[in-house]
Amino acid sequence: MTKRKLHLTVLACVAAGLLAFLTGFTYSIVAAAGARFPAAPVQVTQQDPGASAEPAPKTPEPGRAQVQPLEMFDAVYQLVHEHFRLAGTDQWEKGKRDQALFHAGLDGMLRSLKDPYTYFLSPDDYKYMLEQNQGHFDGIGAYLQRALDGKHILLGPIVGGPAARAGLKLGDVLLKINNVDAVGMAVDKAKDLIRGPAGTPVTLTVGRAPDSSKPFGPENPLKPVKIVVERAQIKTDELEYRVGPPNGHEKEDDVGYILLKQFQMETGEDLDRALSAFSKRKVKGIVLDLRNNPGGLLDSAIDVASRFIEGGAVVIIQESGGQRNARNADRGRYQRPSRPLVVLVNGSSASASEIVAGALHDHGVAKIVGETTFGKGLVQTIVPLEDGAAGALKITTQRYFTPKGTDVNHKGIKPDVEVEGAGSQDDNWPADVHGPRSVKDPQLDRALEILREQIGGGTHVAAGKKG
Amino acid sequence: MRIGWFRSLAVAALLLFIVAAFAAGQAVCRVVQHGQRPNSLVMYGSVLRVAGRTPLVGPARSLADQTDLRPYELFSKVEHQLHAYYVEKIQDGTPLALGTADWMLDSLGDPYSRFLEAEQLSAYIRRLKGDYAGIGAALAAQRVPVRGDEDEVLRDLVRQEQESGHRPDLLLEAEDINAVERDGNSEVRYRFHIVVVATAPGGPAETAGLRPGDVIRKVDGKLVFRRNLDSLDGLLLVPTTGRVKLTVTRKGATKPVDLEVPLGITHVPPVAARRRDRAGVIAVRTLGPGVAEQVREKVREMVATGASGIVLDLRRNGEGDAAEVRSLASVFIRDGVLLRVKERGGQWRDVRADASRAVGRAPRLAVLVDGTTAGPAEAVAAALKVRGAGRLFGATTFGLGSRQALFDAPGKSGVLLTTGLVTAPLPAGGLMDLEGEGVAPDVAVPPGAGGASDPVLERAVEWIGSGAA
Numbered sequence: 029m030t031k032r033k034l035h036l037t038v039l040a041c042v043a044a045g046l047l048a049f050l051t052g053f054t055y056s057i058v059a060a061a062g063a064r065f066p067a068a069p070v071q072v073t074q075q076d077p078g079a080s081a082e083p084a085p086k087t088p089e090p091g092r093a094q095v096q097p098l099e100m101f102d103a104v105y106q107l108v109h110e111h112f113r114l115a116g117t118d119q120w121e122k123g124k125r126d127q128a129l130f131h132a133g134l135d136g137m138l139r140s141l142k143d144p145y146t147y148f149l150s151p152d153d154y155k156y157m158l159e160q161n162q163g164h165f166d167g168i169g170a171y172l173q174r175a176l177d178g179k180h181i182l183l184g185p186i187v188g189g190p191a192a193r194a195g196l197k198l199g200d201v202l203l204k205i206n207n208v209d210a211v212g213m214a215v216d217k218a219k220d221l222i223r224g225p226a227g228t229p230v231t232l233t234v235g236r237a238p239d240s241s242k243p244f245g246p247e248n249p250l251k252p253v254k255i256v257v258e259r260a261q262i263k264t265d266e267l268e269y270r271v272g273p274p275n276g277h278e279k280e281d282d283v284g285y286i287l288l289k290q291f292q293m294e295t296g297e298d299l300d301r302a303l304s305a306f307s308k309r310k311v312k313g314i315v316l317d318l319r320n321n322p323g324g325l326l327d328s329a330i331d332v333a334s335r336f337i338e339g340g341a342v343v344i345i346q347e348s349g350g351q352r353n354a355r356n357a358d359r360g361r362y363q364r365p366s367r368p369l370v371v372l373v374n375g376s377s378a379s380a381s382e383i384v385a386g387a388l389h390d391h392g393v394a395k396i397v398g399e400t401t402f403g404k405g406l407v408q409t410i411v412p413l414e415d416g417a418a419g420a421l422k423i424t425t426q427r428y429f430t431p432k433g434t435d436v437n438h439k440g441i442k443p444d445v446e447v448e449g450a451g452s453q454d455d456n457w458p459a460d461v462h463g464p465r466s467v468k469d470p471q472l473d474r475a476l477e478i479l480r481e482q483i484g485g486g487t488h489v490a491a492g493k494k495g
Numbered sequence: 496m497r498i499g500w501f502r503s504l505a506v507a508a509l510l511l512f513i514v515a516a517f518a519a520g521q522a523v524c525r526v527v528q529h530g531q532r533p534n535s536l537v538m539y540g541s542v543l544r545v546a547g548r549t550p551l552v553g554p555a556r557s558l559a560d561q562t563d564l565r566p567y568e569l570f571s572k573v574e575h576q577l578h579a580y581y582v583e584k585i586q587d588g589t590p591l592a593l594g595t596a597d598w599m600l601d602s603l604g605d606p607y608s609r610f611l612e613a614e615q616l617s618a619y620i621r622r623l624k625g626d627y628a629g630i631g632a633a634l635a636a637q638r639v640p641v642r643g644d645e646d647e648v649l650r651d652l653v654r655q656e657q658e659s660g661h662r663p664d665l666l667l668e669a670e671d672i673n674a675v676e677r678d679g680n681s682e683v684r685y686r687f688h689i690v691v692v693a694t695a696p697g698g699p700a701e702t703a704g705l706r707p708g709d710v711i712r713k714v715d716g717k718l719v720f721r722r723n724l725d726s727l728d729g730l731l732l733v734p735t736t737g738r739v740k741l742t743v744t745r746k747g748a749t750k751p752v753d754l755e756v757p758l759g760i761t762h763v764p765p766v767a768a769r770r771r772d773r774a775g776v777i778a779v780r781t782l783g784p785g786v787a788e789q790v791r792e793k794v795r796e797m798v799a800t801g802a803s804g805i806v807l808d809l810r811r812n813g814e815g816d817a818a819e820v821r822s823l824a825s826v827f828i829r830d831g832v833l834l835r836v837k838e839r840g841g842q843w844r845d846v847r848a849d850a851s852r853a854v855g856r857a858p859r860l861a862v863l864v865d866g867t868t869a870g871p872a873e874a875v876a877a878a879l880k881v882r883g884a885g886r887l888f889g890a891t892t893f894g895l896g897s898r899q900a901l902f903d904a905p906g907k908s909g910v911l912l913t914t915g916l917v918t919a920p921l922p923a924g925g926l927m928d929l930e931g932e933g934v935a936p937d938v939a940v941p942p943g944a945g946g947a948s949d950p951v952l953e954r955a956v957e958w959i960g961s962g963a964a
Contacts, residue, residue: 101570107912137577
């Protein structure tokens, strides 16, 4: 081997080594970049001008400095750590403040998208949401609400629940929980103290004003009453049914009425119970009342629609990438309710309600009666952080369309028969399906009328119809 | 044969060498990235040098070195999930970053700690130099505890809004609160009121009839609620063209007052001096950087030209730099403790006079104050009062006793943070609180007294004259 040849060989080796070195270096950068952005989102084909009533986000001005969220989070987190001193108080525990700061940072990032459905759920919010979806929890069966004075907490017992059975009344003012002063207490804290395993007692001291028609105050002072309530499993029953419409008379018992307040995990099974009760009583028509139903779980909506539709698409989901997939009805769940169906909707029927109303409409199995629905054509995904221990993210991830491709977002579902409501109802406390119907309900009246026409009896005159 | 054996050995060695070089490349890359990771967590604590000197904060360390990284990891995970899952492609991370900072500072529940976007920050800095953009006023948020019927006016406004059918959800928002203070099981809830601290003399706000103390309730017909101080700042104190409709409530007025205020730029000289009889009157409208030095020059000039006393007018002075307080007070007080500041962790720090700032023999000094004297100006008045360096004329000051420092943040934005609570040590012992209390004048002068156009000034000039006689 000549010297020259040796030189060339060494040179080639060094060059190869250098090339390999650079390849290794670049490979790592690409791999790291890939790990940083796992699934680069693709531009959505259909641009919708914002999913909210909020103003559209500012378009970045040319030349404006680009900032990464983590960089900003870090800067503010550190500044607060190092320099912040809250005026007036010293007793803010460090751990809690850090957590509040962290949660606020996440929430701020999510909310900056100006999508009202994308936000952060604190661990407590997440826990509450799971309970809501599950449909049951252990407690006394009462709503807690902050009074307008900003200090007291008001009780609203659920009809038939342990609190109501023990004698608590709507509007009772919470004074003490197990002898702990509850005036000025945070509502969440009160909820924590009241809740506990089923079968255990909790002692509540509540205040009642002698004159319940007036707000309590110096002229109408609260009288304390001590009540012991045994906790039990509370079913947050969001589906109620009745043979015969609410406040109907016996003649109307050929119609089944279902009030669905929210779509939960067990809603499908609850619906089966209602439908089999209707079959036993041989009802000839069904009213499904989705008014004021804000939605709930997507799976539950598909479950509910499957009872009424024999196969085919319930809803078309459009992924963020633009591809559309149909979610089909579960044939095994079909209940053959071969009788006329009317779905009641109003401006507060949203999301899962609109999916069900849209599906039943497009498949021609129901007449939609009432007012145009809310118009929320977006699907959210809940992403728990550390199994929910660190809270969860609620992120708008998909759009949906009715089986015939109608976009619901901002437009809502237009009813087949438009009927205005009777005005504002107090939505704060759940209405009692079995109790007397005190307010006029022209939408329900019209729904019953339409059912009558379809049943073909013709002789009945629906309640509330003039003439 | 020998050559062949040697060749295969060489080829194997070469292969080994290439693999090793590849691995080395990866390793170096990793090292570089490790070097970069802490870099993306760089400390942004450098205090903006508004005053040309660092306020009273220690050197900042990177937290990334000393605390657990869990929040950072989780935050960055959430960011990636948002990018991956959100229904639309997120083009620009900057709005996400701004939202993050905004909500974090909001969560502190302190009306004075807030995030300033780039344009808000530059408007703020210009304001400290006397250039007021927008309506020409200094605004502040005040914490008001939420009580029963404390806010009847707000309730009425909400009711009107609901009846007009604009937004049925407004009542809920009206119940919303800005801050909660918990003590054991009980809590006190606060709402922020956005208050006009001072109007710029001759500016649009003053001309349109906006008054100090007015609480801003509506901007362009929209009710002002929670979290709106930052957006108000952007609406009222940044733009320089157009008009804005305001609805304000004021003490003594039974109904909300509607005003229309043009937006523009008002220049107010931070320091203006003139002679009134034997008194040199120095009006200080902002405590921006360099103001103390200007005042010192004017005082020297006045004394040199025969003034027997100085009237220091600190009215309509709502904003400034905390560092300027010491310099300005030191013009009239040569040594000793001026103020005591309670800082993080309950530590006290004395603010001592800076002898290099003092003018030879301190002249007879009258200080004019009222409800439009807020923040740093109040601190100066407090120091002058407790040290007996000047006599205060007018009315009690605004009562903003917490000290803020301005820090720079990524993207040319800024962060205002409350870093201490200002008090003034009384000669007889004890401390005078400023927060929520304000500084009371030695000589209270009602605004309309004596029929003069500025009775407070007249009284002060008179007092200076009497001392000279």
